[in-house]
Amino acid sequence: MEDWQALVADERVLVTRDILRYNDMDDNGHLNNSVFTVLCESGRVHYFRERVTPHLPDHTFFVIARIAIDFKAEAFYPGEALTATWLEHLGRSSLRVRQKIMSADKIVAEAEGVCVVMDEATRKPFPIPDATRAALEPLLHAP
Amino acid sequence: MEDWQALVADERVLVTRDILRYNDMDDNGHLNNSVFTVLCESGRVHYFRERVTPHLPDHTFFVIARIAIDFKAEAFYPGEALTATWLEHLGRSSLRVRQKIMSADKIVAEAEGVCVVMDEATRKPFPIPDATRAALEPLLHAP
Amino acid sequence: MEDWQALVADERVLVTRDILRYNDMDDNGHLNNSVFTVLCESGRVHYFRERVTPHLPDHTFFVIARIAIDFKAEAFYPGEALTATWLEHLGRSSLRVRQKIMSADKIVAEAEGVCVVMDEATRKPFPIPDATRAALEPLLHAP
Amino acid sequence: MEDWQALVADERVLVTRDILRYNDMDDNGHLNNSVFTVLCESGRVHYFRERVTPHLPDHTFFVIARIAIDFKAEAFYPGEALTATWLEHLGRSSLRVRQKIMSADKIVAEAEGVCVVMDEATRKPFPIPDATRAALEPLLHAP
Numbered sequence: 001m002e003d004w005q006a007l008v009a010d011e012r013v014l015v016t017r018d019i020l021r022y023n024d025m026d027d028n029g030h031l032n033n034s035v036f037t038v039l040c041e042s043g044r045v046h047y048f049r050e051r052v053t054p055h056l057p058d059h060t061f062f063v064i065a066r067i068a069i070d071f072k073a074e075a076f077y078p079g080e081a082l083t084a085t086w087l088e089h090l091g092r093s094s095l096r097v098r099q100k101i102m103s104a105d106k107i108v109a110e111a112e113g114v115c116v117v118m119d120e121a122t123r124k125p126f127p128i129p130d131a132t133r134a135a136l137e138p139l140l141h142a143p
Numbered sequence: 144m145e146d147w148q149a150l151v152a153d154e155r156v157l158v159t160r161d162i163l164r165y166n167d168m169d170d171n172g173h174l175n176n177s178v179f180t181v182l183c184e185s186g187r188v189h190y191f192r193e194r195v196t197p198h199l200p201d202h203t204f205f206v207i208a209r210i211a212i213d214f215k216a217e218a219f220y221p222g223e224a225l226t227a228t229w230l231e232h233l234g235r236s237s238l239r240v241r242q243k244i245m246s247a248d249k250i251v252a253e254a255e256g257v258c259v260v261m262d263e264a265t266r267k268p269f270p271i272p273d274a275t276r277a278a279l280e281p282l283l284h285a286p
Numbered sequence: 287m288e289d290w291q292a293l294v295a296d297e298r299v300l301v302t303r304d305i306l307r308y309n310d311m312d313d314n315g316h317l318n319n320s321v322f323t324v325l326c327e328s329g330r331v332h333y334f335r336e337r338v339t340p341h342l343p344d345h346t347f348f349v350i351a352r353i354a355i356d357f358k359a360e361a362f363y364p365g366e367a368l369t370a371t372w373l374e375h376l377g378r379s380s381l382r383v384r385q386k387i388m389s390a391d392k393i394v395a396e397a398e399g400v401c402v403v404m405d406e407a408t409r410k411p412f413p414i415p416d417a418t419r420a421a422l423e424p425l426l427h428a429p
Numbered sequence: 430m431e432d433w434q435a436l437v438a439d440e441r442v443l444v445t446r447d448i449l450r451y452n453d454m455d456d457n458g459h460l461n462n463s464v465f466t467v468l469c470e471s472g473r474v475h476y477f478r479e480r481v482t483p484h485l486p487d488h489t490f491f492v493i494a495r496i497a498i499d500f501k502a503e504a505f506y507p508g509e510a511l512t513a514t515w516l517e518h519l520g521r522s523s524l525r526v527r528q529k530i531m532s533a534d535k536i537v538a539e540a541e542g543v544c545v546v547m548d549e550a551t552r553k554p555f556p557i558p559d560a561t562r563a564a565l566e567p568l569l570h571a572p
Contacts, residue, residue, distance in 0.1 A: 023318050027311045065499065065500055165455070166463055170458050180320040
């Protein structure tokens with residue numbers, strides 16, 4: 001919990017809140033693993049809209065290239081989930097975000113997501129422009 | 144909006160809050176219709192846990208027998224949904240709830256759900272006991 | 287089962303096949319009710335693409351205005367679902383389809399769906415043109 | 430395609446078939462990334478039920494500890510997905526499976542999943558018994 005407080009106090013970290021739904025549970029009476037990818041996506045989309053997309057050329061968009069999730073504890077309905085998202089790495093045309101999901105005062109998952117900037121016209125990876133890089137670098141965070 | 148304020152001010156009406164997720168949208172860029180059934184279920188489960196199940200014998204459970212949803216307006220991510228749920232009818236072994244879903248200051252759907260009380264042992268409908276009926280009747284509400 | 291065989295033998299009825307997924311189940315160990323709306327949608331979209339949309343002007347599209355589902359039996363993973371869909375009613379600018387869902391040799395749900403033809407430009411209901419009506423009337427079926 | 434044919438011809442590889450649903454698509458008009466985790470789960474559960482669980486003591490169960498998915502191409506409704514699943518590694522109380530998902534003649538994703546054998550009584554990891562290990566080792570496959 002102390003680590004979580006320190007994490008979310010960092011301005012480079014964006015917290016996204018979700019409310020769990022009865023339907024999120026599966027036959028085991030806990031959140032199905034696919035719901036964690038939905039929560040990660042909520043956090044990722046929120047982060048990009050707030051902090052990344054405004055710095056990108058209009059003719060570009062993102063695709064998700066990789067997700068990896070380590071499940072740390074079960075999560076249950078009813079309850080909430082808080083997803084902390086931050087930028088971990090800037091590649092040539094890709095970004096890697098890191099995420100922690102907290103529910104009922106426990107870290108229930110840790111995740112990474114790799115997104116690639118794409119050119120709308122060519123549908124190919126688009127190198128991150130220098131101005132974008134300059135704007136994003138201060139967000140890099142390796143807790 | 145005035146109607147909504149009056150509705151949710153009524154103590155017989157329970158409001159359930161949900162946060163919309165990026166994944167709730169479909170190819171049309173709005174909430175997929177199946178998400179409305181998920182929101183209705185969140186509201187229904189919440190209502191039953193709070194107001195109905197405590198008045199029922201331990202050896203009983205509920206099944207959903209019918210849902211009907213009238214879609215009134217599109218709903219969008221990002222945003223929230225508030226689901227108002229109230230008891231509309233008590234049958235011999237069934238209950239009918241009514242629901243309204245509000246998002247972005249609009250009623251986006253109206254719904255009804257019929258649930259049947261079942262006996263765990265026989266897996267057959269179980270008549271609502273008199274004591275339960277007496278406890279639930281004050282909750283009946285026909286706005 | 288006999289009724290089902292007669293139903294799906296009727297050329298006006300279109301059958302859509304789905305494979306159930308582990309994630310379709312909820313905490314009760316059976317298909318969650320929201321999955322039935324997903325199956326109904328698969329059947330409805332299939333039916334419209336095959337039999338309705340080709341007869342409609344290009345500048346129109348459909349929205350779902352109402353769904354109602356009666357749950358007849360539990361459905362389970364692993365397994366399949368067959369959704370039979372047919373046209374039940376043609377309104378001024380709306381169509382009503384009826385559906386039956388079969389899984390493990392049982393009718394597990396019956397449903398109706400009302401769709402409204404919309405004008406892309408005005409975003410208002412668009413009256414079904416005479417030529418469309420003439421093409422769709424032979425599909426009407428009230429089993 | 431040749432690689433896929435060789436892969437699924439291998440008896441150690443189990444193929445699970447899924448039918449894509451309209452609701453699997455998101456706002457981008459392609460399969461949402463969370464659907465890939467649902468397909469991976471379908472494949473994993475199928476594999477475990479067929480090939481792993483029969484060799485495990487009754488008082489044990491599996492939990493998913495990690496999933497990682499590399500997205501290789503977009504997938505679209507309507508269509509099918511075939512998920513090839515095989516055992517890649519046996520740990521002390523964990524198993525790692527590898528998966529490839531094929532849709533419309535393209536590999537659309539590659540994935541790994543780590544599952545841990547748990548003891549129902551202690552809810553702690555349970556070391557894979559020697560007899561189980563002997564039964565599973567012939568299934569190990571590193572294509």
